[in-house]
Amino acid sequence: MADGDDRQATFGSDGSLETETTPDATGENDFGEEKEANETDGGYSRYVVSSLLQKAVRRSDEEVAAWAAWELARSGYAWNLWDRLNLYVVEDLRAGDEVALLIERYEELATERWEPAEWKGRLCAIHAALAAARARSTREASNADAYFSAVAEIRAEARERGEEPAHDFPVGDLEPDGKFDAVFDGHTGEGSKRGRGTRFFKTHGARVGPEGEDEQSARWQRLAMILDEETEYDADELDRAVEPVDPDDPWGESESDGEGPSEKDATGTSASDGDDEDTGDDGDDDGSGSLSDFAE
Structure with a gap:
C-alpha cells in the first residue's frame, strides 16, 4: 500500500x-x-x-x-x-x-x-x-462570523474606493466622544491622555448590564468608593456607579465627559482649584454619619 x-x-x-x-x-x-x-x-x-x-x-x-x-x-x-x-x-x-x-x-x-x-x-x-x-439550538455564532467577515470585506473595498461603506461594524469608527466613549478610560491610550483615571472608570467604565448590581455588590461598591483615600466621590457619582444601564441604550451616559470632583494627588490634596471639596452629603449633615448611611 x-x-x-x-x-x-x-x-x-x-x-x-x-x-x-x-x-x-x-x-x-x-x-x-x-x-x-x-x-x-x-x-x-x-x-x-x-x-x-x-x-x-x-x-x-x-x-x-x-x-x-x-x-x-x-x-x-x-x-x-x-x-x-x-x-x-x-x-x-x-x-x-x-x-x-x-x-x-x-x-x-x-x-x-x-x-x-x-x-x-x-x-x-x-x-x-x-x-x-x-439544549437551545442556534446558529448565532456562525451567523455572526459570516456577517462580520462580509462587512470586513465591504469596508476594505469601500476604503480602497475612497467611499463610505454600505455596511459597517456595529461600533463604527470607535472614537472618543462617540457612542462608546465609556471604553476610553485609563486602560486605553486615549483615555490616559484625557486623564480618565479611577473616577471615570468607576462611574462609567465599570457599570453593568440592565439587571444592575445586586444589593450586596452595590453596597460593597459604594463603600469601596467612599473609603478610597485618593478619590472623593459625590452622591451623584456613587449613584451612577451602581445604576444599571438602560436596556434600550446600554452605552448612553448622563455625563459622557466624566467630570466631577477631581482625583487627589499622591499627597491626598485635591488637584482642583476653587470651591471646597464635595463630600457627597447634602450640606446639612455635620459629617458624623456612618459609612453605611452613604452605602445604602
Whole structure:
C-alpha cells in the first residue's frame, strides 16, 4: 500500500477537505459482511451518520441524535463522534449553555475511564447527544462570523474606493466622544491622555448590564468608593456607579465627559482649584454619619 493510502478524506466544518487516519473500525457489519472503509456497523457511511447527528442536534430531534451517536460509537468512530459533538457546542448551540462542560465530561468518561465502543462508552455517547439535542439550538455564532467577515470585506473595498461603506461594524469608527466613549478610560491610550483615571472608570467604565448590581455588590461598591483615600466621590457619582444601564441604550451616559470632583494627588490634596471639596452629603449633615448611611 502506498504512503497515504490509509488516510481517508473527510470534510471540515467549512466544507474543506481534511484527512484522518482510518480508525480501528474494521470487521463485519451487522449483516456479516466485511465493512468497507468508513462504513458503520449498520452499513451506513460514517460521513452521512456524522452529518445526520449534527442536523438532529440542530433540530432538537433527540431520538435520531441518540441513534447517530450510538452508531458512531459502536462502530469504532468514537473519535469522529466526540470531535463533532464538541464542534456542535460552538456551531449550533446558544452561547453560555452549560452543556459544553457536560459533553466534555461525558467524553472524558467514555475515552479515558472506559472504552468508547463498549457499553459504558456508548451510554456516554447517547447522553452527550441527548444533552446537545435538548439544549437551545442556534446558529448565532456562525451567523455572526459570516456577517462580520462580509462587512470586513465591504469596508476594505469601500476604503480602497475612497467611499463610505454600505455596511459597517456595529461600533463604527470607535472614537472618543462617540457612542462608546465609556471604553476610553485609563486602560486605553486615549483615555490616559484625557486623564480618565479611577473616577471615570468607576462611574462609567465599570457599570453593568440592565439587571444592575445586586444589593450586596452595590453596597460593597459604594463603600469601596467612599473609603478610597485618593478619590472623593459625590452622591451623584456613587449613584451612577451602581445604576444599571438602560436596556434600550446600554452605552448612553448622563455625563459622557466624566467630570466631577477631581482625583487627589499622591499627597491626598485635591488637584482642583476653587470651591471646597464635595463630600457627597447634602450640606446639612455635620459629617458624623456612618459609612453605611452613604452605602445604602
